[in-house]
Amino acid sequence: MEIFLETVSALNDETRIKLLTFLDTHGALCVCDLQESFGMIQSRLSRHLKILKDGGFLRVDRCGTWAYYSIRTPLDQFRSEALAEIRCLGIELPPLIKLSETGDCKL
Amino acid sequence: MEIFLETVSALNDETRIKLLTFLDTHGALCVCDLQESFGMIQSRLSRHLKILKDGGFLRVDRCGTWAYYSIRTPLDQFRSEALAEIRCLGIELPPLIKLSETGDCKL
DNA sequence: TCATAATATCAATATATCTTGATATATTAT
DNA sequence: ATAATATATCAAGATATATTGATATTATGA
Numbered sequence: 001m002e003i004f005l006e007t008v009s010a011l012n013d014e015t016r017i018k019l020l021t022f023l024d025t026h027g028a029l030c031v032c033d034l035q036e037s038f039g040m041i042q043s044r045l046s047r048h049l050k051i052l053k054d055g056g057f058l059r060v061d062r063c064g065t066w067a068y069y070s071i072r073t074p075l076d077q078f079r080s081e082a083l084a085e086i087r088c089l090g091i092e093l094p095p096l097i098k099l100s101e102t103g104d105c106k107l
Numbered sequence: 108m109e110i111f112l113e114t115v116s117a118l119n120d121e122t123r124i125k126l127l128t129f130l131d132t133h134g135a136l137c138v139c140d141l142q143e144s145f146g147m148i149q150s151r152l153s154r155h156l157k158i159l160k161d162g163g164f165l166r167v168d169r170c171g172t173w174a175y176y177s178i179r180t181p182l183d184q185f186r187s188e189a190l191a192e193i194r195c196l197g198i199e200l201p202p203l204i205k206l207s208e209t210g211d212c213k214l
Numbered sequence: 215t216c217a218t219a220a221t222a223t224c225a226a227t228a229t230a231t232c233t234t235g236a237t238a239t240a241t242t243a244t
Numbered sequence: 245a246t247a248a249t250a251t252a253t254c255a256a257g258a259t260a261t262a263t264t265g266a267t268a269t270t271a272t273g274a
Contacts, residue, residue, distance in 0.1 A: 001121065043223080043266090086111065089108050091108060105220070171241060220270085230260080233258075234255100236254085237253080238251100239252075241249080
């Protein structure tokens, strides 16, 4: 019950649906990319990404100070069916602005 | 997006998961049966049942003053996969107390 | 080491959802 | 018609979740 509710509540938010769609479309992205693309502050995105990760939808790969988030594979049947539903929604996404490649994310 | 969130948020509550499981196990039941079995007040159940109905999981058949709720069939792929997940959770349910057959629900 | 960048987490506020008790509607029996 | 039952809905308070700004942590380069 716990786990199922964690999975479901991860899906129960518009921002998270958009993040899932965005990562599904563009592959692995770091928080700073999403921050720039979505125009949201970092702490908000970081929190939502954690919820999606804990819900079993995302994986995180650390590379230095960057945390690259991407759709976890393979997804189990329920999560992958959920993602399929989300793909059918035709959600409008903001353009990708990839700071981590243009050099604006320095370290 | 709207519709998907309505579907998902219907699943995002422990009471509703139990109600789904209960109806999945026992078939069509009226609100007064659920009220007695779950020991919850009527307005609370009525509200949750409406959310499950609006989320596409339940149908309602009116028979006089009774409203019989049951799992909608057929369920689409996502909802039916969700129900399959829920069946795997092994949720403990209260015993069925069927007032509508023992005559305690009079009219 | 020191400064800076990327990310995570915390505390406070804002917002949404759930629960309850009261009321409204509809159906049936007397 | 009147009374009683079943259900639905509303308004208020209780609880949970989301958002924000501030702070903490970690990694890198000068």
